Structures are given as structure tokens and as C-alpha cells.
Amino acid sequence: MSAPLPAVRELAVRHRLQWWEALPWAAGLAAFVAFPNYLAFGTQVLVTILFALSLDLVLGYAGIVTLGHAAFFGAGAYTVGMLAAHLGWTEPLSGLLAAALVAGAVGLLSGWVLLRTHGLTLLMLTLCTMALLEQAANMFSSWTGGFDGMPSLSFKPILGAFDFDVLFFRTQYLYALAVLLLCFVLVRVLVFSPFGRSLTGIRENLLRMHAVGAPVRARQVLAYAISAALAGVAGAVFVQATGYVNLAVLGLERAAGVLIILILGGYGRLYGAFVGAIVYMVLEHTLSKAYPTAWQLGLGLTLMLVALYAHNGILGLGDAVRRRWSAR
Amino acid sequence: MSAALLETHALCKSFGALEVARSIDFRLEAGARRALIGPNGAGKTTFVNLLSGVLQPSGGRVLLAGEDVTRLAQATRVKRGIARTFQINQLFRGLTVLENVCIAVAERLGAGGGMWRPAGRRTEVVEEATRLIRRLRLEADAGRRVAELPYGRQRLVEIAIALGLHPRVLLLDEPAAGIPSAESHVLLEAIASLPQDIAVLIIEHDMDLVFRFAQRITVLVSGAILAEGSPAEIAANREVRAVYLGSALDA
Numbered sequence: 360m361s362a363p364l365p366a367v368r369e370l371a372v373r374h375r376l377q378w379w380e381a382l383p384w385a386a387g388l389a390a391f392v393a394f395p396n397y398l399a400f401g402t403q404v405l406v407t408i409l410f411a412l413s414l415d416l417v418l419g420y421a422g423i424v425t426l427g428h429a430a431f432f433g434a435g436a437y438t439v440g441m442l443a444a445h446l447g448w449t450e451p452l453s454g455l456l457a458a459a460l461v462a463g464a465v466g467l468l469s470g471w472v473l474l475r476t477h478g479l480t481l482l483m484l485t486l487c488t489m490a491l492l493e494q495a496a497n498m499f500s501s502w503t504g505g506f507d508g509m510p511s512l513s514f515k516p517i518l519g520a521f522d523f524d525v526l527f528f529r530t531q532y533l534y535a536l537a538v539l540l541l542c543f544v545l546v547r548v549l550v551f552s553p554f555g556r557s558l559t560g561i562r563e564n565l566l567r568m569h570a571v572g573a574p575v576r577a578r579q580v581l582a583y584a585i586s587a588a589l590a591g592v593a594g595a596v597f598v599q600a601t602g603y604v605n606l607a608v609l610g611l612e613r614a615a616g617v618l619i620i621l622i623l624g625g626y627g628r629l630y631g632a633f634v635g636a637i638v639y640m641v642l643e644h645t646l647s648k649a650y651p652t653a654w655q656l657g658l659g660l661t662l663m664l665v666a667l668y669a670h671n672g673i674l675g676l677g678d679a680v681r682r683r684w685s686a687r
Numbered sequence: 688m689s690a691a692l693l694e695t696h697a698l699c700k701s702f703g704a705l706e707v708a709r710s711i712d713f714r715l716e717a718g719a720r721r722a723l724i725g726p727n728g729a730g731k732t733t734f735v736n737l738l739s740g741v742l743q744p745s746g747g748r749v750l751l752a753g754e755d756v757t758r759l760a761q762a763t764r765v766k767r768g769i770a771r772t773f774q775i776n777q778l779f780r781g782l783t784v785l786e787n788v789c790i791a792v793a794e795r796l797g798a799g800g801g802m803w804r805p806a807g808r809r810t811e812v813v814e815e816a817t818r819l820i821r822r823l824r825l826e827a828d829a830g831r832r833v834a835e836l837p838y839g840r841q842r843l844v845e846i847a848i849a850l851g852l853h854p855r856v857l858l859l860d861e862p863a864a865g866i867p868s869a870e871s872h873v874l875l876e877a878i879a880s881l882p883q884d885i886a887v888l889i890i891e892h893d894m895d896l897v898f899r900f901a902q903r904i905t906v907l908v909s910g911a912i913l914a915e916g917s918p919a920e921i922a923a924n925r926e927v928r929a930v931y932l933g934s935a936l937d938a
Binding site (some may be wrong): 364371546559564567569 | 733739741760761762763765766770771773777778779780781782783784785786789790791793794795798799801802803806807808809812813817820826829830836848851852937
């Protein structure tokens with residue numbers, strides 16, 4: 360047998376960690392030291408990164424276009440909120456687990472029904488699912504707090520040792536960072552596994568995937584449920600960190616926002632969620648301070664530039680620049 | 688005559704008033720090397736779609752080794768041993784040649800749903816994919832994205848994927864279309880080196896290739912079988928000649 364092909368060697372090491380993959384986490388810790396007064400904002404960014412990462416699994420890898428992903432963020436958020444408000448279940452880690460299970464179950468069920476459809480039909484149905492949940496949260500107000508939601512929830516210390524820090528969000532920030540790291544590792548393992556490659560195959564060519572005998576719909580539904588569970592964890596961390604939940608966790612604004620963030624950063628590449636969430640939220644934060652009346656103009660212009668000149672978001676633009684550089 | 692590996696009984700398919708398959712009775716024995724020819728629009732690709740399960744027939748049955756598979760989904764039929772290539776390439780264009788073949792091999796080995804070990808470390812999958820790539824002389828392109836390859840080379844990836852499924856019945860829909868004649872020998876060698884017991888059905892317009900490859904030829908016209916026989920019989924068949932002269936005048 361002759362020497363292995365270069366392509367085989369490349370494929371065998373592709374999943375290995377690169378040195379630069381330490382950067383986001385180093386930056387996360389550096390921000391903790393450098394911006395002690397912005398940790399509440401930082402926690403929101405981390406939660407949003409996790410939410411966008413969950414969307415990347417279905418949208419970027421499996422190619423399932425959804426406009427209702429906040430349904431799962433909301434399912435997780437309300438699970439933690441209602442457990443705390445009605446059952447006094449305020450232990451945070453088991454709360455995360457409960458949120459993941461509930462959101463994952465909602466994902467499994469809705470995915471099993473909805474993923475028979477494609478394209479615009481699927482887009483509308485995901486939107487409808489989210490609207491149904493939103494209305495349910497609005498109507499069953501004795502459970503959910505209705506329109507006002509559930510304010511001032513408090514949670515037990517993490518691992519019984521670290522109190523949630525109401526003023527400076529120190530604990531919340533590190534907690535969100537740790538949860539994000541854990542979920543990221545999970546998603547990273549998934550996308551390099553044969554399961555993840557088969558999701559990419561489904562995105563690239565559905566017809567071919569059927570023709571190699573893959574159980575296409577089962578794979579899609581499973582990916583959808585895993586993604587829903589992760590979105591649910593993001594929603595749960597959001598509620599535990601801020602101590603309240605209301606209808607905004609389920610709204611179209613949140614669902615569209617996370618979609619924009621993922622497209623801005625670059626989908627189907629893991630780190631697009633990080634770049635997109637940071638750029639979008641920092642822009643939103645600084646512009647709304649500087650130009651309280653017209654800040655959305657700046658955001659809109661940025662998005663237009665990205666849509667026109669960067670085919671796969673900011674990271675895609677980076678790739679194009681690097682290719683041009685090495686071609687010289 | 689040996690037992691049929693794949694057969695159809697009175698297979699029909701219509702799209703509205705248009706009948707594209709009319710009561711087709713067809714059998715393919717183990718080890719068969721069969722060509723399916725016919726003018727454009729005769730229903731050849733539709734027939735392959737009915738056999739592979741892409742389309743559901745309006746009537747009739749499809750049997751694999753005596754077992755009724757008419758209602759089985761495409762993926763289930765692949766698992767039972769019916770593999771196909773497409774007339775127009777259906778590949779994972781953004782992935783490398785190696786990854787394309789690996790995805791197919793992983794599905795056959797039942798490893799396609801694995802969530803833990805990285806795909807690149809499944810040596811049994813990667814090694815088999817490498818063997819297929821060597822067999823189709825695609826070594827130099829193994830690490831390139833399929834979208835970057837010339838169309839003819841992409842055709843060979845189609846074949847490699849189909850072979851990676853270890854079919855009992857292999858349906859090739861115009862495999863040579865788009866392959867430069869200088870490279871078509873690679874395709875012929877790959878087909879010639881297939882295990883003798885698998886049945887191959889090839890749709891092809893290149894008569895040179897058809898007559899070199901096929902032991903028997905089936906002629907399909909307007910969704911119905913017009914004739915079937917050895918290459919010599921088909922070449923001498925007056926009806927077939929009339930159809931082909933007619934279609935040649937159209938074209």
C-alpha cells in the first residue's frame with residue numbers, strides 16, 4: 360500500500376484545536392478584568408453567543424432555515440422562571456438541565472411535525488410555532504405572569520458557593536462563560552463527527568443524501584432538538600442572570616435578532632456566533648448611547664455593507680482577504 | 688436463466704395524462720450487464736427513479752431478490768442494495784472529494800449517525816474511501832472541493848460514491864455524459880472491475896460504450912419496452928433502427 364493521501368492526513372487532523380481557538384476565551388476572561396462595570400452587558404453578550412451558536416447548528420450546518428428559534432430560548436427561560444416562582448426550585452444547575460430537557464422536547468416534537476416541509480413553508484411554520492408559545496405564555500398568566508412576566512426571581516448560589524451578584528454581575532458573567540464553554544465543546548465535537556458531516560451533507564445536497572441511504576429526516580429532527588435544548592440553556596442562563604422573565608424572550612424581535620447576528624458573523628463556522636454577537640451588540644450599545652434617536656441607522660448601514668460585500672459574514676470576509684493575500 | 692435479482696411487474700407511472708412508464712415488465716439477473724437505451728424522452732430516467740425509489744409508481748411492483756420493495760423509501764432500498772448515479776451530478780459541492788466518498792461509506796457502515804469520534808479518525812471509513820478514490824484515479828483531487836473539479840472528474844466522484852454503497856444492483860444514469868473520451872476508459876475499467884455477481888443497468892447514449900459494455904440491451908420508447916436482446920439482435924432490429932433514425936433526424 361502506498362503512502363496515505365495528503366487529503367487523508369488533512370482530514371484526520373482537521374478536528375484538532377488550533378492555537379487561535381484559545382483567543383475567544385482569553386478575551387472573555389480579559390474583558391472580565393478590564394470592564395468590571397460592563398459585566399451585565401457582557402453576560403447578555405455571552406448568552407446571545409450561546410443562542411446564536413445553537414442556531415448555527417441547524418441553520419449553518421444542517422441548512423434548516425428557521426425564523427422561530429426564540430421559541431426554544433423562551434421555553435428554557437420560562438421553564439426556569441416557572442420552576443422558581445411556583446415550585447421554589449431555584450438550584451441553578453438542575454434548572455439548566457430542566458430547561459434543556461423541556462426546550463429539547465419542544466424541539467423534538469415541533470421538528471418532527473415541521474421538518475416535513477422546506478423553504479418558505481418551513482420558515483412560516485417555525486414562526487407560527489413561536490407565536491403559539493408566545494400566546495400561550497400571554498394567556499396562562501396565573502402560571503407565566505402573562506404580559507408582565509415574572510419579575511424579581513432569585514436563585515440559589517451556583518454549586519452552593521457562588522452567589523448571584525445583583526449589582527455587578529461578576530458571578531453571572533463567569534457562570535455564562537463556563538456554560539458557553541461547555542456547550543461550545545459539545546457543538547464542536549458534534550460538527551466534526553460523522554453526524555455533523557451528514558448534516559452538512561443534507562445542507563449541500565438533499566437528493567444525494569437520500570441516495571446514499573441516510574435517514575435524512577431523523578438526522579434533521581435530532582439536530583433540531585439538540586439545537587433547541589442549547590437555545591433553552593441560553594434562555595435559562597438569561598433568566599438566572601437577570602432574575603426576570605417576560606414575553607420578550609419569545610418574541611420575533613429576539614428570533615430575527617439572532618438570525619441577523621449569525622449572518623453578520625458568518626454561519627456554518629462555529630465562531631460566526633461569537634463575532635456576530637459581539638459586533639452587533641457592541642454597535643447597538645454604543646450607537647444607542649451616542650445617537651439615542653437614530654442609532655438603528657448605523658446598525659442598518661453596517662448590515663447592508665456586510666450583505667453587499669461579505670458573502671458569508673465578517674468571518675467570510677476575513678477568509679476572502681486571506682485568500683487574496685496568499686494568492687499574491 | 689438464473690433467478691431475477693431485480694424485477695418489475697406491470698410498472699406504470701403517469702404525471703396527469705402523460706404516461707411515462709407503461710406496464711413495464713423487466714428483469715435483471717445477478718451478474719447482468721444491461722444497457723437501457725431509447726430516444727430522448729423515452730422515460731429512461733423515470734424508470735431508474737422508479738427502481739431506486741425517488742418516484743412512487745402509479746401501478747405495478749418492484750421486486751428485489753423476490754421481495755416487494757415498491758413501497759420502501761429510497762434510503763431503505765439503498766440499504767437493501769440498490770444504488771444509483773444521477774444523470775446530472777448530485778454531489779456535496781462544498782466538500783472535498785474524500786469527504787464526499789466518506790459520507791457515503793459511513794452511511795453504508797452504519798457509522799453516519801456517530802456523534803463522538805471525529806469523522807476524519809474513522810479509519811475503516813477513510814481507508815475504504817481512499818481505495819475507491821484510487822480505483823477511479825482521483826488521488827490528485829482527493830483534497831479538492833468538488834465544485835473546483837472539471838465536470839468529467841465530478842462524474843467519477845458520482846461513481847465512487849455509488850460503489851461505496853456496495854450495491855447488489857447498480858443503476859448508472861448516463862455515467863459517461865460529460866467525461867472527455869480520453870478519460871472514459873477509467874470509467875469502463877471501474878465498471879469492468881465490479882464484482883461479477885452484482886447487476887448493472889446503464890443508461891447511455893454513447894453506442895460505442897453500450898456495445899462494448901452490455902451483454903443485453905433493452906430499448907425503451909415512449910415509456911414502454913420496444914425490444915430486448917443481445918447487442919447483435921438489437922443492432923439488427925428494424926423497429927429499433929427506425930426509432931433511432933427518426934430521433935436522429937429530430938436532433
